[in-house]
Amino acid sequence: MARSLWKGAISFGLVHIPVELYSAIKQNELDLTMLDKRDFSPIGYKRYNKSNNKEVTWDHIIKGYEYAAGEYVVLSDEDLRQANVKATQTIDIQAFVDAEDVPLTYYETPYYLAPGRGGAKVYALLRETLRRAGKIAIATVVIRTKQHLCALVAAEDGIIMNTLRYADEIRDTEGLDLPDKGTKATGIKEKELEMALSLVEGMSEEWAPEQYHDTYKDDVLALVEKKIKAKQTKTITMPSKDGDEEAPSSNVIDLVALLKQSLGAKPGKGKAAQADDEEEDQTEEDEASDDDEPPPKARRPVPRGSAGSVSARGSGATGSAGKSTATARAKGSPAKAAASKTVAKKAAAKPAAKPAAKKAAAKPAASKSASPRRRAA
Numbered sequence: 001m002a003r004s005l006w007k008g009a010i011s012f013g014l015v016h017i018p019v020e021l022y023s024a025i026k027q028n029e030l031d032l033t034m035l036d037k038r039d040f041s042p043i044g045y046k047r048y049n050k051s052n053n054k055e056v057t058w059d060h061i062i063k064g065y066e067y068a069a070g071e072y073v074v075l076s077d078e079d080l081r082q083a084n085v086k087a088t089q090t091i092d093i094q095a096f097v098d099a100e101d102v103p104l105t106y107y108e109t110p111y112y113l114a115p116g117r118g119g120a121k122v123y124a125l126l127r128e129t130l131r132r133a134g135k136i137a138i139a140t141v142v143i144r145t146k147q148h149l150c151a152l153v154a155a156e157d158g159i160i161m162n163t164l165r166y167a168d169e170i171r172d173t174e175g176l177d178l179p180d181k182g183t184k185a186t187g188i189k190e191k192e193l194e195m196a197l198s199l200v201e202g203m204s205e206e207w208a209p210e211q212y213h214d215t216y217k218d219d220v221l222a223l224v225e226k227k228i229k230a231k232q233t234k235t236i237t238m239p240s241k242d243g244d245e246e247a248p249s250s251n252v253i254d255l256v257a258l259l260k261q262s263l264g265a266k267p268g269k270g271k272a273a274q275a276d277d278e279e280e281d282q283t284e285e286d287e288a289s290d291d292d293e294p295p296p297k298a299r300r301p302v303p304r305g306s307a308g309s310v311s312a313r314g315s316g317a318t319g320s321a322g323k324s325t326a327t328a329r330a331k332g333s334p335a336k337a338a339a340s341k342t343v344a345k346k347a348a349a350k351p352a353a354k355p356a357a358k359k360a361a362a363k364p365a366a367s368k369s370a371s372p373r374r375r376a377a
Contacts, residue, residue, distance in 0.1 A: 006143060007116065008089040010126065010152070017123050018116030019091070021143075024160065025110060030217055040234060080145060088142045091150070091161065096135040102151060105170050108163040113152070123159070130154035138164075195259040202263065 006021035034043040047056045064072035081088050091113075115123035130137060130152065137152035141161070149164040179186045183193060227233055 004114075005111070008091060008141075009116070009119075010091045010093065010113070010139070012093055012122075012126055015122055017126060018119040019113045019123065020116055021161065022112040022114060024112045028214065028217070030220060037236070084142070087140070087147060091139045091141045091152070093137045093139045093152070095138045096133065097138055098134070099136045099153070102136070102164070106164045107151070108165055111161045111163070113159045113161050126152075127154050127159050130159070192259065195263065199259060199262050
């Protein structure tokens with residue numbers, strides 16, 4: 001079981017909640033030892049008396065405050081506690097605020113708060129109150145020799161105390177060469193913003209912290225193994241002049257081109273936009289096929305008499321045939337259904353075609369040749 005760093009109570013109105021403080025983080029940095037480059041011996045530190053240069057052990061070390069040059073006021077742990085007993089033993093809630101109102105620059109170090117003996121119920125009460133209210137508690141607490149501002153946040157099954165920086169500890173952005181706010185002031189085009197949003201959408205996923213780890217540490221350890229196998233443990237690698245990779249240029253010549261390469265798809269388009277473009281391309285192809293239809297042939301004069309009625313019947317047959325042909329095209333090619341309907345309407349509106357006129361002219365001639373036989377009969 002982890003050892004608590006601090007024991008005290010949360011002051012919540014007239015309610016006191018006994019709690020224990022535990023560290024919520026651990027450091028996984030590379031453990032590098034300083035060596036003497038002459039014989040590769042490790043370097044050590046010693047606590048020594050600056051007056052006689054003799055080493056001092058921990059049991060002879062105390063703390064003091066230098067109030068003048070070379071003059072100190074001795075302060076023991078009991079002195080530090082008695083300076084403000086309540087502050088050293090209490091997490092004193094000052095206010096409740098919305099979490100989004102506290103900028104990220106104020107957050108410092110997270111700690112776990114666990115209920116002390118007999119404090120489970122009131123601890124759970126505060127946790128559920130914070131969760132239902134959607135607020136975080138702003139409090140003060142003394143850890144070691146400093147009073148910290150802190151935020152109490154309801155977690156899944158507990159309360160996290162995150163120490164905060166004071167306002168006078170936050171530097172402003174004055175002196176930094178930052179671009180102006182907004183897209184117009186910075187010359188950002190709407191197309192560039194849309195493509196950047198498409199890139200963000202394509203890279204969006206659920207937060208899975210376990211998939212991230214310190215890959216640079218792995219690279220350094222791999223290099224250590226490589227030098228051990230090559231028996232180069234005492235070899236000092238000097239900086240390379242030609243092997244250094246050039247740093248990326250800060251002058252972005254074509255932001256749109258870079259975004260297109262990042263998207264790896266149709267330039268500047270998301271999935272929905274690509275589907276719309278494909279539909280537009282198909283419509284353009286259909287319109288082009290309509291333009292390729294041959295123009296209607298010139299209408300020839302039709303003989304009068306019985307041929308007129310025959311011609312009318314022929315023209316009606318031609319129109320119906322045109323409609324059936326257009327319907328067949330629409331069924332056979334769903335992609336060009338709309339264009340085929342348009343062609344069918346045009347065909348229905350056209351006058352009798354050339355073949356119909358020829359048939360109509362041929363029928364009167366046949367009737368004339370048949371009439372002498374009737375007379376002879």
